[in-house]
Amino acid sequence: MNKIMTVVIPAYNMEKYLSKGCGSILEGNKYLDRLEVLIVNDGSWDTTLDIARQIEARYQSVVRAIDKPNGNYGSAINRGLKEAAGTYIKILDADDSFDTNGFNRLMECLISLADEHKRVDLVITNMITVDGQDNVLKQKSFDLPTTGTFDISLLKNACRNLTHHCATYRTALLKEMGYEQLENYLYTDQEWVTLPLLTVASAAYLSVCVYRYLLGREGQTMEKATFYDNYWMQIDIKKHMLHFYDRFKVGHAIRPENQRLFETRILGDTISIYRVYIVKHSDRTDISELIKYDSYLKETYQDLYVAAGRAVYAKKLPLHFIKWWRKDTPVSRMKCMLLRKSYIYAKAARDMLRSMTTGYGN
Secondary structure, eight states: OOOOEEEEESSSOOOHHHHHHHHHHTTOOOGGGGGEEEEEESOOOOSHHHHHHHHHHHTTTTTEEEEEEOOOOHHHHHHHHHHOOSSEEOOOOTEEEOOOHHHHHHHHHHHHHHHOOOSEEEEEEEEEEOOOOOOOOEEOOOOSSSSEEEEEGGHHHHHHHHHGGGOOOOOOOHHHTTTTOSSSSSSHHHHHHTTGGGTTOEEEEEEEEEEEEEEETTTTTTTHHHHHHHTHHHHHHHHHHHHHHHHHHHHHHOOOOHHHHHHHHHHHHHHHHHHIIIIIITTSHHHHHHHHHHHHHHOOOOOHHHHHHTOSSSSTTTHHHHHHHOOOOOHHHHHHHHHHHHHHHHHHHHHHHHHHHHHHOO
């Protein structure tokens, strides 16, 4: 029977977590005969590969362990996509897990779409963020139609907050567009929810929690120190996506609605880069990286450069901080400094309030 879903699990030194993540997919799954799981070992030096092969031996018709040299997250995704045989494809990071019931619901939805011969490029589902004790920290859902497919123009707001945890794609869509994630970099998962916007033609929303994202694991790339020390990678990733766009538009007619979605996402991510460098973590980042990126946008992507200059810091704080920073006058520098200090004081107050609330709750 044809596989309806491929789950790609990129794994690097995940011996502590891999069994749990795979168990959330395989144990209690009603549709194992329609499922393919590819565990891509990215050059781990612990027992990750051994565990993957044990799981493969137990679920021989479902699981395949793939071993490759280390090339970071993007290389593991690229290998998984190349090998994928399922009609749809979804990523599970090896330290995370699925909600088993939610994943069964997603499988049911995909099988139903196939049985009805409905072609849907993107299926969006919900997620939760949990800590090491499985306490729910955050929930994410979307204000989208929950019946049938919908016009992708409705994704304009959702695409700003869409993460790879919530996205399931039609595999052929990614292969046909020549999707390729940047290798040897961290944080390239954002490409998974940006580049396909250039070609997605139909979408559906299943308002069910499927993904359980673990926050707070030791050594996690989202640890603040790691994240901001490597923040320069965000700039290179944005450049890679813009270069992909340049190549893609040469041989493809991009529909206006796809163009708008891609531009919305790229602009939002670009503004976030300025926000981090100028305001949030100017003490942990090298401003020269932002100066070079700003010049690059001005010379190469004038529309994006101008749009970023019009951006405000936040809806409730409509300050043109990028415009101030670009002016680089004594007055504008003072404005940026005051905004920085306001952010630091506000964050300290929030942290204090949070600790007080937690204390009373205990």
